[in-house]
Amino acid sequence: MQTALPPLVAFSTPSNMAGEITETGELYSPYVGLVYMFNLIVGTGALTMPKAFATAGWLVSLFLIMFLGFMSYMTTTFVMEAMAAANAQLRWKRQEKEKVEDDSCSSEASDNDSLIQDGGEWSETRPILSVQRRGSRDFFEIMERVEMGQMASMFFHKVGINLFYFCIIIYLYGDLAIYAAAVPISLMQVTCSTGNHSSTGVFEVKNDTDQCWGPVRRIDAYRIYLVAFTILLGPFTFFNVQKTKYLQILTSLMRWVAFSIMIILALVRISKGQGEGHPPLGQLSGIRNLFGVCVYSFMCQHSLPSLVTPISRKRHLMQLVLLDYILILGFYSLLSFTAIFCFQNDSLMDMYTLTFTRHDIINLAFIRYFLGLFPVFTISTNFPIIAVTLRNNWRTLFHREGGTYPWVVDRIVFPLITLAPPILVAFCTHDLESLVGITGAYAGNGIQYVIPAFLVYCSRKQMQLIFNGNIVNKYRSPFRHTCWIWFVLVWALSCLLFVTANIILSETKL
Template identity: 45%
Template sequence: MPTRSAQEEYPTWIGFVFVFNLIVGTGALTLPSAFSHAGWLLGTVLIVVLAFASYVTVTFVIETMACANAIQNWKRLQFIKRDRVIEHDEDSNVEMMTEPLLLDGNGAIDDQLTDAGIEQTPLNIMYSRNQYYSLSSKIELGEMANLFFGGVGRFLFYFCLAVYLYGDLSIYSAAVAKSLRDVICAHNHSMNATDSDDVTTRCWEDSILSRFDIYRLCLVLFTGILGPFVFFNVQKTKYLQLVTVLFRWLAFSVMISIAIHRLFAQQSDPPIVPKRADINGIPYLIGTCIYSFMCHHSLPSLLTPIANKQKVKSLISMDYFLICAFYLSLALTGIFAFSDIKDLYTLNFVPNSDQDSGFLKAIEYFLALFPVFTLSTSFPIIAITLRSNLQTLFLDTNQLDSYNFFLRRVFFPLLAILPSITVCFFTESVISLVGFTGCYAGTGIQYLIPIFLVFRARQTCESMIGRGIVNDFRSPFKGNLWLFLVFGWTVTCLVLVTIDLIK
């Protein structure tokens, strides 16, 4: 089995940081607004419950990754051992073994080799020590779907992933365009303004353009600059990622600090008293939280390079505990510090024309432009990922060069970006986009796919490898009862959101 070079591996704490940074992204910026709709008490309970549900399904994905590696290792060993039996029979001029070598999980294949007179090699011994299950090879979620699902299951997986990525692009586009618009129109911005007010409110005092017109112009500008990248193959560099991480944590730290300062210096009359609970806000918070705890589709890329795989379970547990605490800190400080929280939290920190301090004004501009800095670097990657998945869904990727140039290089790149931009052209409500994406496509990626993947993976490994070899990466939520509980929770979330949409 090929081993990963030391240059490609990183220590456990780096994996911890990568998972943390992946989860705490755009969803965190929309969480305070959704939290305020549900109320601080109900919102706190829901965030904890949704964090736990997401953690459970993350363990399902990790178990499935180990199962996929085990099947890959089993097939590789079968091939190697079968070749060695054939070579031994040819050298000994004896009748070749015609029966396939079968492994029942209790060393039956090694008995066959011994009976055939073949000496046990280190490779044989390695696998007889229960090392089939590992996270050594990076097997993406799509590859696992191809391995464990049939034709219908594979189609539904890629379809669900495509919808989720469409939602991602819509959220990124709207967030960047709104942030740019609010900086440009900062001198005519009211903290109590709604999205509908932006249609009639002028960007400048003597301008014929409304704030919504400027939003559309910013959207077109953003698409014109970053959209062409979808026609090529580009990747984020390590340094760009590090810069993005620094920007992100600086911005979040500043937002929490400003909110805490407002809490201690609050002199509003009457004081801000947020509501405790409002069941009408549950659908918003469900969709936002599902989106905010998403990392499932990127786990293979993040966990495979970790050098010490035995600490993966504790790493994920600590990540989710700290992320849950971080989200509660961000949301609770925001809901008590601001009487009205915008759907994109950074919009509560738009530049103030009355601000005399140059330093504080620079902080305000930094926070207002924060989504532009961070989301713009991810937009081309998401778009290219979507383009690739659309091609996988509709074309035979093994014969991609057989299709005409327009279909390969023009149609699918346009199909990847135009629907999202069209949606954003008519709405700037980021919270609605996050809620819809999180609740429908997000439940598929975060709940349903892990449930069915781990169920099929357990069945396949048991029949192929047997029960004698233990999966050290198996989820602590082992019984089928957990699968039914998560499935029931998924149905509940979908029903609540659908009822809210059709009201």
């Protein structure tokens, strides 16, 4: 799963979350790492954010995204501290092993020396003073890449490890369901009529039951594309897939061209007085999806080991990460605010790129098709990668030490349980805003808040036992007090209860 370069793809791709220690790969400067992190975080959530902003209101959205950005930065520093602690523990264990071996060699050498002493002349079989390597090494330097699955096995008990993998698996299922729905939706919107202006000048969005091609309804077209998507990309789940450097660069360039076009077009329309959006200050009913979308949009914690470890100079790592979050927050705000003040809420699509497929927005057919099909190209390249990652996590979860799986289980059962659930979810619903919101609010909540909080808490306890406070973690989080950990956990629980209660109330009203 890992490549020499960090993920550059348009959508956040999980690293090998069940992985062991791997090679660091090619080193790069801190500023290149800053760009890589920016590219990693800005993904699918950015495309669903404008609709969520319009539904929740601009003031509530601005406050919530700023607060959630701060929370995400805090837990990112937690993960980096845990990464340093994992490196320290590995070095300490290696040192203890070397010490035992050296003591054993020393004992044998002493016995041999007493036997070879001859006539008062001592035969030098080893140096009088051994090389004092221990103590001079910086234990907490992040040199070895330790993935989150490995950190969980180092710092958690068995129950905690199983809960970690359960959370990762649910998140990856949500990712796959979002991707499986996004590609057919984009194809349906491009090939079917997305809507037009009525005689009153009001934009009318087509319903799923409206016709697409002759007797074929739009929902039928969506399901046809979903079947084709499954047939073309599903088989990759049964094999090993690896990203390539050039594919990452291509998808990254496509994404930034698409984002730039959308922002510029929205700004031009607003400057010409053609802005149609009048978002409210706040609306309680839209906060649930907005929360999930924002959490999903700031997701990077699971890929930090493969992203941070190759950075050559980590002296100002925390400050660079903070700068990255500020830039990302500014970008999300620019994209979303230009969208909600340019378009009416009813005309904003769940996937923001599809809003620009209307003829009255832009006359150039090439740009309309480029924006409409942009998610198709980028998501299609990520789907097999995430599917293989999920399959491997299933294998790890049920793996027994020294045991192997039967061929049918390994090659058939695991790929099927990976592929079938997200495809079924995408077949039943294509409400991307809800899919992203639920994935972020539940599994994303665990990955972004709960797991980092427990990782840093357990790692601090183990470092205290090992070093007794004599060596300080140079990458410790600025949020050092235990109260911050409890604050994150209480916030995560509160959000979980709020989202669940909101869903229940919504279903009751229906």
